Amino acid sequence: MLPLAPKVSVIVDGGGRLALDALSADIRLRAIPTAEGPALHVALAGNVASAIPLGVGAPDQAVNIVMRSLELIAARGPEARARDVLRRDGIAAFRAAASDRISAASPPPARPRAEAIGRHRQKDGAFALGVGLTFGHAHAGTLIELAHVAKANGAKWVRPAPDRVLLLGPFSEANATATRIAAERFDFVTAPRDPRRRIVACPGAPACASGLIAARALAAELAQHLPPSDDGTPVHVSGCAKGCAHPASAPLTVVGTEQGCGIVRDGSARTAPSAYLDPADIVTEIVRIAGKTREAVDA
Structure with missing residues (x-):
């Protein structure tokens, strides 16, 4: 080795x-x-x-x-x-x-980005189905339930894909739809414009000893108030200043601190917050900021 x-x-x-x-x-x-x-x-x-x-x-x-x-x-x-x-x-x-x-050759060009979530017709006419992991995470029991449904609908394989997506197949068109409906019931992401895809979140408390806020629970609540979006502008919810889930800068970051939820604009979880809020008030404030940001972009 x-x-x-x-x-x-x-x-x-x-x-x-x-x-x-x-x-x-x-x-x-x-x-x-x-x-x-x-x-x-x-x-x-x-x-x-x-x-x-x-x-x-x-x-x-x-x-x-x-x-x-x-x-x-x-x-x-x-x-x-x-x-x-x-x-x-x-x-x-x-x-x-x-x-x-090996022989020298120019690199092939980059390809247009293709959406992994949804149905994909294969060369043989069968379909693959892409479903997203909510905040990049799923419980083992939920994955097993999805696998059982997919198998009952004819699937023989499951494969990882970019953007925290699982591909399952092969399916008939009808069975791909049935599996998608089940995946949605199991809380997988089944629509490309799902607001949860805009949010990057670590486990946070209590799963992580360093977490000062329940990052994924807060992210799930926040997603319920954000509109569907195609722009992919991320909101980062970090349990602490380490920023493990998204070390880079984001337009909007919520970070757990000893003073409560810190708000960072155009920075990372390590950036000093511009304001601190109680977790009970953070969703309203983030929705307000996100709405103003979208209005500015549309203008």
């Missing part, structure tokens, strides 16, 4: 409708068509826009290319990532490791 850093990752993108372009990884493989048949484009240290292209290899050489690249990363130490090797040795080190298994 290679002594790799805990977060070293490899993405394998089959080139289908639901792209993995937005995800960052140490090694990215993406299936592309060529005159000789399907091939795999390999890139390093980033998402589709930022990764450094290594080249194109045949599918039957993919494992060797990835293993050679991982061996190169592991040789730099147990905390090394692909970006560290690139910074120190450049792309030439990876090309030498891949040897004659």
Whole structure:
């Protein structure tokens, strides 16, 4: 077993409708068509826009290319990532490791973002169904209930998809609809414009010892008062200042503090709040702020 850093990752993108372009990884493989048949484009240290292209290899050489690249990363130490090797040795080190298994090629273009939630017709005419995990989370018992319904409706597999979505299938069109209705009853997200998709929330109290507010419970209450939206503008609800669920800045952040719920505009959970409110009053205030923000955008 290679002594790799805990977060070293490899993405394998089959080139289908639901792209993995937005995800960052140490090694990215993406299936592309060529005159000789399907091939795999390999890139390093980033998402589709930022990764450094290594080249194109045949599918039957993919494992060797990835293993050679991982061996190169592991040789730099147990905390090394692909970006560290690139910074120190450049792309030439990876090309030498891949040897004659890969040839230089321009990276394939990014693909338009496709919505994962909903029905997806497959090549054979059957349907896959995408359902979202509410705030990226579901209880084991709820997942088991969904699996039982999906199986009864003909599903044979379940697979993870981008944006915290599960894909289930294959279904007939009618059975996909029946499974969607059941998923909605189990509190999964079944509509792309569901307000819960605008909210990022960690477990918060009492699930997390660091949580000072019940972040997910507050997020669920807040979602009931937000309108459906296509803009994806996130509201971050964090149980504490660590901001584990969304370390980056957000237009609006609610953070648990010893003084109550802190409100941060255009900052992260670590940013000093501009105001503090009692949890009982926070929903009304956030809805007011979100409404003003939307009015300003529409204007």
